Amino acid sequence: MKSLTTALALIAPVHAGLRFPCSTLTFQRLDPVVQPDTIPTAHLHHIVGGNAFNVTMTGDVGARGTCTTCQMSEDFSNYWTAVLYFKHPTNGSYHRVPVVPVQPLLGGSQGASGGLTVYYTQYDLSRDNLKQQPIKAFPPGFRMTVGSPTSSNKPHVGLRYQCLQGQNRGAEMPDFPTKACTGGIFTTHHFPACWDGKNLDSPDHQSHMYNTISQDGFVNAGACPATHPVRVPQVAFETVWDTTKFNSMWTAGAPNPFVWSFEGTQGYGTHADYMFGWKGDALQRAMDKSECFYDGCGSITKQPMATANKCAIRDMVNEVTDGWLAELPGMAKMASTKVARELHV
Ligand SMILES: *[C@@H]1O[C@H](CO)[C@@H](O)[C@H](O)[C@H]1NC(C)=O
Numbered sequence: 001m002k003s004l005t006t007a008l009a010l011i012a013p014v015h016a017g018l019r020f021p022c023s024t025l026t027f028q029r030l031d032p033v034v035q036p037d038t039i040p041t042a043h044l045h046h047i048v049g050g051n052a053f054n055v056t057m058t059g060d061v062g063a064r065g066t067c068t069t070c071q072m073s074e075d076f077s078n079y080w081t082a083v084l085y086f087k088h089p090t091n092g093s094y095h096r097v098p099v100v101p102v103q104p105l106l107g108g109s110q111g112a113s114g115g116l117t118v119y120y121t122q123y124d125l126s127r128d129n130l131k132q133q134p135i136k137a138f139p140p141g142f143r144m145t146v147g148s149p150t151s152s153n154k155p156h157v158g159l160r161y162q163c164l165q166g167q168n169r170g171a172e173m174p175d176f177p178t179k180a181c182t183g184g185i186f187t188t189h190h191f192p193a194c195w196d197g198k199n200l201d202s203p204d205h206q207s208h209m210y211n212t213i214s215q216d217g218f219v220n221a222g223a224c225p226a227t228h229p230v231r232v233p234q235v236a237f238e239t240v241w242d243t244t245k246f247n248s249m250w251t252a253g254a255p256n257p258f259v260w261s262f263e264g265t266q267g268y269g270t271h272a273d274y275m276f277g278w279k280g281d282a283l284q285r286a287m288d289k290s291e292c293f294y295d296g297c298g299s300i301t302k303q304p305m306a307t308a309n310k311c312a313i314r315d316m317v318n319e320v321t322d323g324w325l326a327e328l329p330g331m332a333k334m335a336s337t338k339v340a341r342e343l344h345v
């Protein structure tokens, strides 16, 4: 599905939805959606977007942001996922897998540093269908997640892995590739398109949303149910994990050696978080346009990625997350806390 869409995109310009790169903002054990008020949180995240990112985030994020790693200069939203690590098959040490921009497919990274590519679509990649289907932008304070680190079942459609062989993305899979990928591992996170219209969040960070999509790729979401009647932009992000320098340590036939920063559930625990933070009505203006804003145009302001790459936040956790590590960040401490607790019982 997606490889067909990709092939079409390379030969003909497409005209619907926003698609833009955001450079890496930080790698930290913070999660203002699932674990607010907590430093550090359970596992490491790769975070992109605005510099209002913080331990706890409420209110109008877009109004507070002063810089963003995203190409769309009015987008101070934050987007994050868990972080991919290589677990050495014989000695058990972990190494963080570098993130590289999603390139050169679909126009490339335009100078992004690491990061991920964000999509907001109204229908699919080539149509907007605005007359039939108005799209309402998220309100300030809105947040949501997809997937779960504790999931032991196949994730729902839209949470997928692809094994990059050169420029070929290959099939979309619900779990990690089972053989080395010469071009890295490509992960996709699609969010639901139907909102209850009332709640900025919900206890599980998901039930204020409803997924009407039943196939992979950038397809139009089906009609929203009465419980979740408000059609919002279809948010998705794509990340490329550059696994190439670890491939020689993965002997043919051995099990997949890549783990998420929480390990545990192998690939089924893939998940992502979204914190809305567009300034004013910028996202609504983008979603109301019916032409030429694939990669932005008109009143939707872009910034050079060289400017975006300068946006930074301070390190609030101060721990080593890169290089060869004996334990995943947070996992050793959790184990010793558990031991301490058991000793006190
Ligand atoms: C993060 O939150 C702290 C505590 O509320 C605040 O002092 C700080 O200014 C915030 N940082 C940013 C970048 O918003």
Ligand SMILES: *[C@@H]1O[C@H](CO)[C@@H](O)[C@H](O)[C@H]1NC(C)=O
Pocket: 088, 091, 092, 093, 324
């Ligand atoms: C595991 O192997 C890697 C790669 O050879 C090495 O750099 C690392 O130090 C090793 N870890 C341990 C604990 O020996």
